[in-house]
Amino acid sequence: MKRLLMIINPKAGKMQAAKYLADIVDVFCKGGYETIVATTAERGHGTEIARERAADADVVVAVGGDGTFNEVVAGVMESGADVPIGYLPAGTTNDFASSLGIPKNIVDAARVVVSGTPKTVDIGSFNGRYFSYVASFGAFTSTSYDVPQNLKNLLGHTAYILEGVRDVLSIKPLYVELKNEVGVYGNKYLFGAVCNSTSMGGIVKLDADVVDMNDGLFEVLLVRAPSNILELNQEIVALTSQKYDNCPLISFFTASELTVKADPEMDWTLDGEYQKGTENIVIKNLKSAIRIILGNDE
Numbered sequence: 001m002k003r004l005l006m007i008i009n010p011k012a013g014k015m016q017a018a019k020y021l022a023d024i025v026d027v028f029c030k031g032g033y034e035t036i037v038a039t040t041a042e043r044g045h046g047t048e049i050a051r052e053r054a055a056d057a058d059v060v061v062a063v064g065g066d067g068t069f070n071e072v073v074a075g076v077m078e079s080g081a082d083v084p085i086g087y088l089p090a091g092t093t094n095d096f097a098s099s100l101g102i103p104k105n106i107v108d109a110a111r112v113v114v115s116g117t118p119k120t121v122d123i124g125s126f127n128g129r130y131f132s133y134v135a136s137f138g139a140f141t142s143t144s145y146d147v148p149q150n151l152k153n154l155l156g157h158t159a160y161i162l163e164g165v166r167d168v169l170s171i172k173p174l175y176v177e178l179k180n181e182v183g184v185y186g187n188k189y190l191f192g193a194v195c196n197s198t199s200m201g202g203i204v205k206l207d208a209d210v211v212d213m214n215d216g217l218f219e220v221l222l223v224r225a226p227s228n229i230l231e232l233n234q235e236i237v238a239l240t241s242q243k244y245d246n247c248p249l250i251s252f253f254t255a256s257e258l259t260v261k262a263d264p265e266m267d268w269t270l271d272g273e274y275q276k277g278t279e280n281i282v283i284k285n286l287k288s289a290i291r292i293i294l295g296n297d298e
Helices: 021-030 045-056 066-079 097-102 106-115 149-155 157-170 229-241
Strands: 002-008 033-039 059-064 085-089 115-128 129-131 133-139 173-179 184-195 218-224 250-255 257-262 268-270 273-275 280-294
Touching: 002 021, 002 066, 002 097, 002 250, 021 033, 021 106, 021 280, 033 045, 045 059, 045 257, 059 066, 059 106, 059 273, 066 085, 066 129, 085 106, 106 280, 115 268, 184 250, 218 229, 229 250
Parallel strands: 002 033, 002 059, 059 085, 085 280
Antiparallel strands: 115 129, 115 280, 133 184, 133 268, 173 184, 173 257, 184 218, 218 250, 257 280, 268 273
16 A cells, blocks of 8 residues: 655644544545654654655655645655655645645645646755745745734735735845846845745736746746835836836846845745845756646646
8 A cells, every 4th residue: 555644734824734634534545545644843844754754655745835835845855755745735825836726625635636647846946945936035025924823824815915015114125136047137126036936925926827837947026126106006017917027127037046145134935934044045946856746637
């Protein structure tokens, strides 16, 4: 019998994982898997579990939000095991799951793990630390880890919106220089993201037609600090319409690798998890680095 290691963050989102645990295990057992359940107790625990136990499993499944998935991916990568990964989205925004077309209902997502097909997907490296879909700085960056878990559970996605608005009003733009294969971008930015997803924090969206999650390239979005309310309005229109070419204050391009120079006091977020800032950063796209089990129509 095949072995499935399920790593659950019991506090993620509105704690759906605990509510539907029996239903999920039933799906896996009927699908022919011996199911081993491990719960995370603190930040980083998912990586530890996956690193130590992935090699003994035929499938590793992350149950939680994007941060939980990030930890499980990092642990699988560090283990060196070539094992497919399933994702049951039970967090607050589930950006990465949405980009992959994974069902929002976690029991349906469990059925995808049983019946789906492993497909390769790029991930990122931030000075050696793995991330699944986005490294970002500036506005919205601290939202995911600053919003208390009980408020996330109570208000869900609304909590992110409210905190994101507060971020925009209080953010102090800092000078950041980014260099890719073809040029250098340097300015004072309100927000920046290096991503492999169609959504960041459920607030900033990218057109699915321009995002290929297995092409070895990141989509990079840089939003300059506006000098007046008119420029801010131009940025809002461009971001909401996803027509970035219409706004000279926004840069949008692709890159397989970036070198970044920034204020070391400027912190980042990787898949919604805190990352301390540093002056010199290398962000690399690791093409087809992991296999994620997706529905056969995705």
